Amino acid sequence: MKLSSQQTFSALQVHWQYRYCHGGALRKSSRGRGVRPLSSKDPLHLVFKVNKSAVKRGLRHPRTFALINMLLKKYSFKFFVRVEQASVQNDHIHLLVRAHRRTSLQSFFRVLAGQFAQVLTDTFSRKGEGPKVWKYRPFSRVIRGYKPYLVVRDYIQLNELEVLGRPYSKSRLRGLTQEQMRELWI
Template sequence: MKHARQQTFSVLNTHWKHRYCHGGALRKSSHGRCARPLSTKDPLHLVFKVNKAAVKNGLRHPRNFGLINILLKKYSRRFHVKVEQFSIQTDHIHLLLRGSRRSGLQSFFRVVAGQFAQVLTDTFSRKHEGVKVWKYRPFSRVVKGFQSYKIVRDYIQLNELEAAGRPYSKTRLRGLREAQLRELWI
């Protein structure tokens, strides 16, 4: 009896720019409607985007901030996912993580999104009526290569500094000199 071959990423009919991306606003276009690419060798950049109307006081509120930190630690240990870096903004969360198994990563995405939604809306015993908590499905991107990894790492660090009070600039990552990049990590 023959066994079916496992699908590879090359079989998927995806635009080359979005080959390693899934979710978020991509889901609205036909390019983002394929299987979520995951890798156990490369890090993942994950973004959860919240509807501002669904969450009181935003994600940076001390209560919400503390609960999100607790949930991240708890479920990263349970599903063997290493959270290398994270940044919690008022309306979204950036995570840079690595997983040892594909099933662990999928479970982590599912459970963390569900637990965040339940904690943020206090709906453990009753059904949530009103606006959806998540604006989009979680955006994920497999980060290929060291240069891409450095860019994502610096981007998440810059987001955290902006949440803490650094002024925002549209061209904040373009043309940063080495000294300015070192300044991010001080």
């Protein structure tokens, strides 16, 4: 009797719109359950979303903000990841990063998320107590091309300015003129 060859399972068919995205709220559906796309040539937009019940004072509290910046600097240096832009909001963090190796990117945001959660919740003295720090797995999107890169870069800058006091508008980047876009970077 001849044994059948082992079946191979093809990857989930991902809609073309989400082929460079992974994690975040996409994990609730099959759209974000494939392999995390990472690129050593293209920049990566990362979003870490915090569970508000775990972080009472928000991420912009001076102690928490200093902790995030210290961990970003330490682990970007350790894993050879260049953080081009960062914006810390009250409940999420935007990062625009580049790295030369896929493994260094994976290690960077695995260790960054883990160390932040451990230090913030004081896991060393209280083992596994309290709510989870992260609401979702980190959202990542590979930025392919110069125009999408500019859009993400301006989006992160606009987020940072809104935290610092710029009024929020629904149209956000779509309604800005060229002069207003230049004002983002002044």
